[in-house]
Amino acid sequence: MTDRTNHGQARREDRVALVTGANKGLGLETARQLGAHGLTVLLGARDLGRGKQAADTLAAEGLDAHPLQLDVTDPACVADAAARIEERYGRLDVLVNNAGITGTCFGPPSTATAEDLREVYDTNVFGVLTVTNAMLPLLRRSRAGRIVNVSSTVGSLTLNADLTGEFAGYNQVTYQSSKTALNALTLAYSKELRDTPIKVNAANPGFTATDMNGHRGHQSVEQGAVTAVRLALLGPDGPTGTSQDDTGTVPW
Ligand code: NAP
Numbered sequence: 125m126t127d128r129t130n131h132g133q134a135r136r137e138d139r140v141a142l143v144t145g146a147n148k149g150l151g152l153e154t155a156r157q158l159g160a161h162g163l164t165v166l167l168g169a170r171d172l173g174r175g176k177q178a179a180d181t182l183a184a185e186g187l188d189a190h191p192l193q194l195d196v197t198d199p200a201c202v203a204d205a206a207a208r209i210e211e212r213y214g215r216l217d218v219l220v221n222n223a224g225i226t227g228t229c230f231g232p233p234s235t236a237t238a239e240d241l242r243e244v245y246d247t248n249v250f251g252v253l254t255v256t257n258a259m260l261p262l263l264r265r266s267r268a269g270r271i272v273n274v275s276s277t278v279g280s281l282t283l284n285a286d287l288t289g290e291f292a293g294y295n296q297v298t299y300q301s302s303k304t305a306l307n308a309l310t311l312a313y314s315k316e317l318r319d320t321p322i323k324v325n326a327a328n329p330g331f332t333a334t335d336m337n338g339h340r341g342h343q344s345v346e347q348g349a350v351t352a353v354r355l356a357l358l359g360p361d362g363p364t365g366t367s368q369d370d371t372g373t374v375p376w
Contacts, residue, residue, distance in 0.1 A: 137162040139266075140213045141356060142205075144196055144255060145223025147174040149334035150274065150352070152182075153345035154220055157353040159187030163218065166209065168194035170201075170223075196223045196251030199258075206258040215265035218356045221252045221306075222274040226336060232295040240298050248302035252309060269322035272355045273310045275367060277328045279303025282375035307367055307376055314365030323364035327352035328374050 141158045145151040146167035155165040159182055167182070167189060169175025175191030182189035194205045209216055225247045229240035252273060263269035277283055277291075278300045284291050294300075307326055314324040332348030333341040341348070351370050355362075367374040 139163045139217040140166065140209070140215065141218035141220065142166045142168055142192065142194075142209065142216055142259065143220040143222050144168040144194055144251075145170075147171065147178040149336065150329055150332060150345055150348050151220070151222040152178050153349040154222060154274075154352045154356075155189060156182055156185070156187065157346075157349050158218065158220075158356060159185075159189050161353070161357060164188045164190070164213070166190050166192045168192050168196075168205065168223065170195035170198075194223075194255070196221075196255050197246045199254050202254050202258045206262065209259070209262055214262075216259050216262035217266040217268065218270045218272070219256065219259050219263060220272045220274065220352055220356055221255060222352070223251060224248050224274060224302075224336075226296070227298045229298050230296050233297045236297050241301070244298040244302045245305065248299075249305045249309065252306060256309075256313065263322055264320065267321065268360060269320070270356050270358060271313060271322065271324040272352050273306050273324070273326045274352055275306050275310070275326040275328055276300075276303040277330070277369065277374055279305075279307055280367070280375055310367065311365055311376070318364065321360070323355075323358055323362055325355045325358075325364060326367040326374075327355050328367060328369040330369060 141163045143151050143155045146155045147169035155167050159165045167175050167179045172193040179189040179191040192205050195201045227244035229236045310326040329348035330343050331341040332343045333339040
């Protein structure tokens, strides 16, 4: 749902959201939908030029969108991004850890090297830890901080254990186990933050047409971003420590 004034502008409110990997794909669309809800959106991009282009596109749509250089695998760059947010806004209300890669090994464990695993974990797991820890002091200053980790149903241990289920023939250990680890991080943060207003949940977009899969996904980015946006905008009674898709709870 978009919230627009009669001038076609999104009605502004005071929440600030950061989406990592927001220069394209699901990240860009998540930023667009949060912006349409009136949030100020910071588009994290490892290439500032691509981030600026994406932010300009959203700004031309009337949204309060700004690029932010952010390579999630570079701790100095992440620290610098947090410092910039603190300087400009003093806090952060929503963090969507969206940046992710599949890596180049698409097979089962016996075909992967430790380096294959490390490369994917660097972005999909260690990057999320680095970014989240850098942004936590800012999220703690929000009245209602929200952290959304963009996971995948292919990382669900429960679904993978079903040898007659939808993932019976799918065994890409690097990417899948990175999302399993991301789910574990989601739960761990939710436990650590359970006595604070901050809610931490995992969003599962579903198979969405983006560069990540050569646009073979059967959903549009508009559909794929819906769950992350819903979890980013949860009210005070919303859940924490859950994994969800657009139909409800996804088993861990
Ligand atoms: P995408 O179009 O390939 O976009 C990935 C984004 O992540 C790009 O902006 C990319 O930036 C960025 N990124 C990669 N490494 C980064 C780094 N080190 N630092 C900062 N940004 C980095 O893929 P997508 O489909 O939108 O994926 C977004 C998220 O959804 C991922 O976490 C993915 O695992 C998850 N997901 C996707 C699907 C699907 O079917 N598409 C399904 C389930 C989950 P560059 O442009 O610079 O490469």
